[in-house]
Each structure stands twice: as structure tokens, then as C-alpha cells.
Amino acid sequence: MRHPETLPPLLEISGLKVDFSTQDGPVTAVHEASLTLGAGETLAIVGESGSGKSTTAMSIIGLLPGNGRVSAGSIRFDGQELVGADEAALREVRGRHIGLVPQDPMSNLNPVSKIGTQVAETLLAHGLANRRNVDAKVVETLAAAGLPDAARRAKQYPHEFSGGMRQRALIAIGLACRPRLLIADEPTSALDVTVQRTILDQLDSMTRELGTAVLMITHDLGLAAERAKHVVVMHRGRVVEQGPARQILEDPQHPYTQSLVKAAPSVAIARLRPEDFRATTSERLAPVASAPAPDHIVEFEGVTKEYRIRGQREPFLAVDDVSLAIPRGTTVSVVGESGSGKTTTARMLLKAIEPTSGTVRFEGKDIFSLSRAEQRDFRQKVQPVFQDPYSSLNPMFTIERIIEEPLAFYGRGSRIERQKRVRELLDQVALPSEMARRYPSELSGGQRQRVAIARALALSPDVVVCDEPVSALDVLVQDQILRLLGDLQREYGLSYLFISHDLAVVRLISDYVCVMKNGKLVEAATSEEIFTNPRDPYTRNLLASIPGNELEIAS
CATH class of the missing domain: 3.40.50.300 (P-loop containing nucleotide triphosphate hydrolases)
Incomplete structure (x- = not known):
């Protein structure tokens, strides 16, 4: 019998390139990404929005948007090449062998379908239950995910669940087929810290019991280091650094990783001594x-x-x-x-x-x-x-009009004086003056929040x-x-x-x-x-x- 260390990896991605078709031509979202994940291990991919981490994960199970495609590279799961596999082969892998816990439980659960029905669909589709025993299997699956009173909860709709309960339902669906690999895409980013820890503990317990490997997508370095054995850091579609989680945190080599470690609040307080x-x-x-x-x-x-x-x-x-x-x-x-x-x-x-x-x-x-x-x-x-x-700025207004609006409403200054004040406010929140002519849709999340702060400061509040x-x-x-x-x-x-x-x-x-x-x-x-x-x-x-x-x- 071979030693476990000599076994081939469960998941091996090499030279992965993902392109998206746009009106301006193809855009490469992932550049020659490579990583490996062993059976039963947890690997975290970290990086900011747009870094390519979710695109990499969705490439594995063939769930890229319609304008996306894998243009080069290899994705091997348990020795099987998934790049170029037909839809029937991917359907066999999805759910049955590779499970998914998506990020937003509200948009990923059908609001007009009962929770139990949605779990049953997965079990029936993969032949893990039949019409006679599916109800019992649903209750068993929800209970395993930590949902109390699972028989009653199975008859409820998503809007009757809290955020934590909805996420448990998604975990139940993702692990219903006892997959060998689970992709968890920001599984707790919208949850309170206590609910987050409970959900992650439950996920750890279930995957450990099933021997399931976990590919976790997150922007929280503290979470990644606490839950994963290895960390892969992505930036602008490239893998810039990877290695043991503790090593990445204590001795980051790439400038981008160093900036992530420096900026992460959870890492900052872990470094902070009481006297400091x-x-x-x-x-x-x-x-x-x-x-x-x-x-x-x-x-x-x-x-x-x-x-x-x-x-x-x-x-x-x-x-x-x-x-x-x-x-x-x-x-x-x-x-x-x-x-x-x-x-x-x-x-x-x-x-x-x-x-x-x-x-x-x-x-x-x-x-x-x-x-x-x-x-x-x-x-x-x-x-x-x-x-x-994204929702607190009027999408029909320019940035200038958004910031100027409270000044105009309260009759502060002339039009020319208000325009000058808008430029001053943009400068205060470190945005270039030419940003005034743009619309919210043309700005990143951080830029939009800076605009919201500039608007709040417009009237010189206390x-x-x-x-x-x-x-x-x-x-x-x-x-x-x-x-x-x-x-x-x-x-x-x-x-x-x-x-x-x-x-x-x-x-x-x-x-x-x-x-x-x-x-x-x-x-x-x-x-x-x-x-x-x-x-x-x-x-x-x-x-x-x-x-x-x-x-x-x-x-």
C-alpha cells in the first residue's frame, strides 16, 4: 500500500487561463493559475474582488457565465480531466463528487420553493433517494447540517429562515451527496461573527466526518489561516503566492500579500499585544x-x-x-x-x-x-x-450631482461655489476631480463608499x-x-x-x-x-x- 504522501492530489489545476468575451474583445480573468489540493485537506484562495478566485473555482465545475471559457490549462479531479469534458460528464461530477456552497443564501435558494423540496431535488437527481424515502433523507440531511427541528424546517420557505439557517440549508445541499470536494465560496461573509463561527465549525465537523476536501474562497486572511492548511493568494487573475497558512501570514513574500496581511483587521489584532x-x-x-x-x-x-x-x-x-x-x-x-x-x-x-x-x-x-x-x-x-x-447612490446622477445635492437642498452657496465645494470634498476623500463627471456604475465599491462619505461631509456635520x-x-x-x-x-x-x-x-x-x-x-x-x-x-x-x-x- 502506498504512503498517503505519495498519492496524487485530489484536485490539480495547472496553467489555467480563463477568458471572457466583451464588446471590446476578450478579457483574461485568470492567467496561468496553478494549485493542488489533497484528499481531506482544506485550501483557501484569498484575494480582493476581481482577483479571479471565484472564477477559478467555478471553472472546476463548468459554471462560468455564458461569455466565459477556459482557454488554456488543465483541471484534473481525481485523475479525470475536466477541461473540455462534455456537459454530461460535468453533470456527473457536479453535486455527486464536487459540492458547492455559494456566497449569497438569499439569491441561491429558490424563494418560492420549500427548503425540503430543494434538498430533495439534489438527492433525487443523483439517485441518493427515491420517492418513498426522500422525505426521511431530507430531514436527515438538514439535521446533519445542524438545523434544529429539521422535519418542521423542511416545510418552510427561505424567507422564514434567518441568514445562518439559510446558509446551513445551502451546506446541507452542498454535502447531500457526500462529495469528495466541497467548494465554499465566501460561505459566511454576510453573517454575524457568532453565527459565522457556528457555521464554520459545523462545516469542519461534517467535512472531517465525510473525509471531504474543502476549497474555500474568502477575502478574510484571518479566517483563511484559522480554517485552512494552505493558502493561495490571487491578484489580478494571477497566483502571486502560495504555501502553508501560517507561513504566508508570518512571512509574506509578495508585496500584494504583504499589503493584505497588513490590512486585515483580524490579523492586526492577533499581532497586537495588550500593552500596545x-x-x-x-x-x-x-x-x-x-x-x-x-x-x-x-x-x-x-x-x-x-x-x-x-x-x-x-x-x-x-x-x-x-x-x-x-x-x-x-x-x-x-x-x-x-x-x-x-x-x-x-x-x-x-x-x-x-x-x-x-x-x-x-x-x-x-x-x-x-x-x-x-x-x-x-x-x-x-x-x-x-x-x-451600490444601493445608497442614485445610479442616474453623476458623482458631482450626488455630492452637490445636499448643498443645493439647503441652499448652500451659488452653483459655482457648490461645484468648487464638490472638488474640495473629492480631494478630502482622495478621489481625483475628474471623477465628478462619472456615474456610480463606473466606480469600484471602495470609490463609491468614498463618494458616500464625501456626500455626508458636504454640509460639514458634527x-x-x-x-x-x-x-x-x-x-x-x-x-x-x-x-x-x-x-x-x-x-x-x-x-x-x-x-x-x-x-x-x-x-x-x-x-x-x-x-x-x-x-x-x-x-x-x-x-x-x-x-x-x-x-x-x-x-x-x-x-x-x-x-x-x-x-x-x-x-
């Missing part, structure tokens, strides 16, 4: 700590928000008796899982919704008791930056409410936006209410942290106290769930 963290935090808090009493620009006092839900006698408490304050010129982050009440809290500060009880004060005044003139002034001093830079402002961005762009927010705060004395479920980001940017659970504020303290001495069990659980939390990396 205390020093940086103390430096940020020095102006506040030296004052006899903090100057609170925003105060929430006993704020509650109830919603009446049809068919339920008791109201739903989205926010339950919350009190917090934002000292002037600081960043206060509100963290918690989906449904914790953090975004509802932010929306009340923006006057998008009114509290059921309690008081929200800005500069000492109740914002829901302001006169019309005071409301107009308040709207200019408190501005939002939303999560999704407070900016940032609702998950970097969660939709790649790690390098995320790092740029966070640095920009920090620079703007130091230059203009801005105060931020920062809403996030990414605790690695929160640790790096915050002066104070408020932790919410089920509408209640369970803990609030300086960032240093929360991250070095958490008191509430829920906070400790959140911190333990940060991807890469267990990494110990030399400084």
Missing part, C-alpha cells in the same frame, strides 16, 4: 480623559422602540431601555448580532424613526421636540453613511452615523476607508456612531464600545476594557467568535 493596545487607546482618549467631564454631543436616555406585529398580542421590543452617550470627537461603536437593535438605535439618532419612550438628545436638546428651524439645522449636523455603496460602512468591502478597500474616517475625524473633530458586527474592525477604530443583545445594552465601556476585560458572557462569546481569534502571530 492600551497605548494606542490611551493616546486616542487623551483629550477626553483629561477633561473634567466629557462633552457629550449625543445622549440616549432610557430609549425604547416597540413594534406591533400582526397576530401577536405582545409588542416586539427592538430597543429596550437603552442609555448611551457619544463624547464629542470620539468614535462610539455599537456591536451585536442581527436583531440586537443596533441599526434601530442608529435610525432613531437619524430621526428616521421615533422612539416609543425615552429621550435622544443632540447638543443637549431632545431631537424629537425641535422646532422646524431647529430640525433643519439638526439634519445638516447629523449625516449618515450606509452599508451598501456627527456621522456609519451603519456597517465597510462590511461590503474587500479588506484592502476596508482598510483605506477606515483610515480615511480616522483622518477626517482628527482633521475636523467629527464624532462617529459606528454600527458593526465585525469586532476586529471595531477594536481598531473605536474609543468606546456598546454591546447590544435582544434590544438591551448588556455592556458599555472603553474599547480597551471591552476587549481586554469583557464582563458579560455574551460579550466574551462575541470576542471568542472573531475569525482568526485564536491565531498567535509574532509581531
Whole structure:
């Protein structure tokens, strides 16, 4: 019997080239990529959007878009060449031997089909169940993926599932045929840290039990290092570096890999020693700590928000008796899982919704008791930056018009003065002035978020409410936006209410942290106290769930 190390790899990609047909001619998305994955191993491909990592993965199972094709190279799975294989051969491999967990559970589950029906389709298509036993097999498959009360859940629709439950359903479908290889494309990027860890633990457990190899696609280096044995780094369609995960993190060789490692929040906090963290935090808090009493620009006092839900006698408490304050010129982050009440809290500060009880004060005044003139002034001093830079900008407006719009609405300056202000704002967010003539569709995600920040700054506000402002961005762009927010705060004395479920980001940017659970504020303290001495069990659980939390990396 041969030693396992002498066995050929389960997956071997060599010299892979993928082209896409466009109006301007062919565009090469993947340039001569090569990698190997052994049976039962986990390999992570990391890189920013457009790096070619998902295109490489989809090439394996022949699921490229209609204008894409493998133009050169080889993809061998268990000795079988997949490049050039006919559709019948690929159908045999897909699902049965290579499973897929796609990124977005909402767009990858049929909204009008019950969860059980969708699992059954996979089982029946590959002959792993028949009409008599398929219902029992579906329940067994969903239960194996960690879904509680699987028999009842099988009869529900995707909209009745939480994000974590939908992702479990996709994992159940991906592993239903007990494949030898599972492609997991950003399987938890849209999930809260605690749900993310639970899902990844479940995935690890199931693949280990089945002996399934995993090809994981992610932009989170901390996650890759924690979950994968080897890491492949892609940049602009090329493999620029690959090797053992720990080696890549501790001694990256390629400049792009070095920039990824430097920018990743989870890696940064793994390198951070407690004394370093205390020093940086103390430096940020020095102006506040030296004052006899903090100057609170925003105060929430006993704020509650109830919603009446049809068919339920008791109201739903989205926010339950919350009190917090934002000292002037600081960043206060509100963290918690989906449904914790953090975004509802932010929306009340923006006057998008009114509290059921309690008081929200800005500069000492109740914002829901302001006169019309005071409301107009308040709207200019408190501005939002939303999560999704793709949907928060009007696609029909030029960048100039988007940024100028609040200035025009509030009658700030002449047309020529407003145009000059737009150029100044573009410069402040490090965008070239010629960007003013473009439309949002012509910009990258990071550029769009910079435009959203420029628009928020147009009226020279005192407070900016940032609702998950970097969660939709790649790690390098995320790092740029966070640095920009920090620079703007130091230059203009801005105060931020920062809403996030990414605790690695929160640790790096915050002066104070408020932790919410089920509408209640369970803990609030300086960032240093929360991250070095958490008191509430829920906070400790959140911190333990940060991807890469267990990494110990030399400084």
C-alpha cells in the first residue's frame, strides 16, 4: 500500500487561463493559475474582488457565465480531466463528487420553493433517494447540517429562515451527496461573527466526518489561516503566492500579500499585544480623559422602540431601555448580532424613526421636540453613511450631482461655489476631480463608499452615523476607508456612531464600545476594557467568535 504522501492530489489545476468575451474583445480573468489540493485537506484562495478566485473555482465545475471559457490549462479531479469534458460528464461530477456552497443564501435558494423540496431535488437527481424515502433523507440531511427541528424546517420557505439557517440549508445541499470536494465560496461573509463561527465549525465537523476536501474562497486572511492548511493568494487573475497558512501570514513574500496581511483587521489584532493596545487607546482618549467631564454631543436616555406585529398580542421590543452617550470627537461603536437593535438605535439618532419612550438628545436638546428651524439645522449636523455603496447612490446622477445635492437642498452657496465645494470634498476623500463627471456604475465599491462619505461631509456635520460602512468591502478597500474616517475625524473633530458586527474592525477604530443583545445594552465601556476585560458572557462569546481569534502571530 502506498504512503498517503505519495498519492496524487485530489484536485490539480495547472496553467489555467480563463477568458471572457466583451464588446471590446476578450478579457483574461485568470492567467496561468496553478494549485493542488489533497484528499481531506482544506485550501483557501484569498484575494480582493476581481482577483479571479471565484472564477477559478467555478471553472472546476463548468459554471462560468455564458461569455466565459477556459482557454488554456488543465483541471484534473481525481485523475479525470475536466477541461473540455462534455456537459454530461460535468453533470456527473457536479453535486455527486464536487459540492458547492455559494456566497449569497438569499439569491441561491429558490424563494418560492420549500427548503425540503430543494434538498430533495439534489438527492433525487443523483439517485441518493427515491420517492418513498426522500422525505426521511431530507430531514436527515438538514439535521446533519445542524438545523434544529429539521422535519418542521423542511416545510418552510427561505424567507422564514434567518441568514445562518439559510446558509446551513445551502451546506446541507452542498454535502447531500457526500462529495469528495466541497467548494465554499465566501460561505459566511454576510453573517454575524457568532453565527459565522457556528457555521464554520459545523462545516469542519461534517467535512472531517465525510473525509471531504474543502476549497474555500474568502477575502478574510484571518479566517483563511484559522480554517485552512494552505493558502493561495490571487491578484489580478494571477497566483502571486502560495504555501502553508501560517507561513504566508508570518512571512509574506509578495508585496500584494504583504499589503493584505497588513490590512486585515483580524490579523492586526492577533499581532497586537495588550500593552500596545492600551497605548494606542490611551493616546486616542487623551483629550477626553483629561477633561473634567466629557462633552457629550449625543445622549440616549432610557430609549425604547416597540413594534406591533400582526397576530401577536405582545409588542416586539427592538430597543429596550437603552442609555448611551457619544463624547464629542470620539468614535462610539455599537456591536451585536442581527436583531440586537443596533441599526434601530442608529435610525432613531437619524430621526428616521421615533422612539416609543425615552429621550435622544443632540447638543443637549431632545431631537424629537425641535422646532422646524431647529430640525433643519439638526439634519445638516447629523449625516449618515450606509452599508451598501451600490444601493445608497442614485445610479442616474453623476458623482458631482450626488455630492452637490445636499448643498443645493439647503441652499448652500451659488452653483459655482457648490461645484468648487464638490472638488474640495473629492480631494478630502482622495478621489481625483475628474471623477465628478462619472456615474456610480463606473466606480469600484471602495470609490463609491468614498463618494458616500464625501456626500455626508458636504454640509460639514458634527456627527456621522456609519451603519456597517465597510462590511461590503474587500479588506484592502476596508482598510483605506477606515483610515480615511480616522483622518477626517482628527482633521475636523467629527464624532462617529459606528454600527458593526465585525469586532476586529471595531477594536481598531473605536474609543468606546456598546454591546447590544435582544434590544438591551448588556455592556458599555472603553474599547480597551471591552476587549481586554469583557464582563458579560455574551460579550466574551462575541470576542471568542472573531475569525482568526485564536491565531498567535509574532509581531
